[in-house]
Amino acid sequence: MIEVEHLSKSFNGQPVLEDLSFSISDGEILVILGESGSGKSVLLKHLIGILKPDQGTIRVNGKDIVPLPERKLLGIRRDIGYLFQDGALYDFMTVYENVAFPLKEHTALKRRETVEKVTKILTQVGLAGALAKYPAELSGGMRKRAALARAVILDSKILLCDEPTSGLDPIKSREISNLIHGLCRDLKCTTVVASHDMENSLRIADRMILLRKGRIVARGTPDDMKSSQDAFIQEFLT
Ligand SMILES: Nc1ncnc2c1ncn2[C@@H]1O[C@H](COP(=O)(O)OP(=O)(O)O)[C@@H](O)[C@H]1O
Ligand SMILES: [Mg+2]
Known part of the structure; x- marks a missing residue:
């Protein structure tokens, strides 16, 4: 279980994440959707303590990781799988x-x-x-x-994936998305995927949040998203 409450982060006075609150239940796949520059990678880095918020709490299995020193964070990170955008x-x-x-x-x-x-x-x-x-x-x-x-x-019981389909063609994108979905179900991983790939996100997500300029502008199940009348969501969907 990951619980984020009132998370805010600025770089050089420029807000990048603003007052984000959401949670991810055990075994669930949450997709953080957003255009490039909307704050997805910055948000993922907060979940493993690579970045510290200016405000807010981030609880991983009930424990607030924000005040933890680096030494303790190493232990937490060991239990979290992280798929970096470039593969690394x-x-x-x-x-x-x-x-x-x-x-x-x-x-x-x-x-x-x-x-x-x-x-x-x-x-x-x-x-x-x-x-x-x-x-x-x-x-x-x-x-x-x-x-x-x-x-x-x-x-790891927690898996974070940053843009797993970026740079891949549509078929490979679909394959890797299916693989993430299958592995998470198999291993019962609590999973957060940052992506701007709407099509695959809609297929694998249990729930999604849509980020825009560091704010959550929509949230819900894939069906909620598809039936939303919101102009920004519809534009993102098409
Ligand atoms: N370490 C940093 N220092 C200053 N600005 C940063 C840093 N990391 C990210 N940013 C800025 O934060 C914003 C969100 O970045 P990012 O989370 O990488 O977007 P996304 O992953 O959604 O494409 C961007 O404007 C980016 O330039
Ligand atoms: Mg990114």
């Missing part, structure tokens, strides 16, 4: 090594258990045949899949 794989590691890396850093799993776990998740994301490849040898869609596998390898 290590270029000098194979796909296998990239996904195994968090396990080596944070667990005492034996080699055989690591191999099993990594192979299983890579099979799940459709990369069983690419274990030994380096990121430079992968297509954009495959890089996103690998990054997604790495994001959930520590059995």
Whole structure:
């Protein structure tokens, strides 16, 4: 459960997020929709404490993370999978090594258990045949899949995805969106997806919020959004 209350953030006196309140229930997929520059990435970074708000509280499983020192935040971040917009794989590691890396850093799993776990998740994301490849040898869609596998390898119960479909063609966008949806349901992950991809968001979201210039201008289920008469939502939908 993630609960955000009255979150505000400015950069150099310029408001970027203004008085945001919303919550995400366990196992739910919330999509934060908004045009480029609306504050989606800034908001996601607040949820793992990379950025601190000027005002407001952010409770993760009941605990306000805003006042926590960096040392405590590291522990919280370990339990949160984060799919960065650019994939952010290590270029000098194979796909296998990239996904195994968090396990080596944070667990005492034996080699055989690591191999099993990594192979299983890579099979799940459709990369069983690419274990030994380096990121430079992968297509954009495959890089996103690998990054997604790495994001959930520590059995995170919270998954944050920043623009998972950006830079992908419509078919690959659909595939990665379906994959996120399937993984979240499978792993019972509480999931927040930042996106400007309305079509895929409508398909995978349990609930959505629409950001505009740092404010929530609409919220609801995909059906609520589709039936809204609001001009801005309709413009965004089409
Ligand atoms: N570290 C920062 N310092 C100053 N301004 C920032 C910083 N990060 C983001 N911004 C500004 O905040 C606004 C929202 O950015 P962002 O959250 O990245 O938008 P989105 O992800 O929705 O495209 C933009 O105007 C951006 O320039
Ligand atoms: Mg962004």
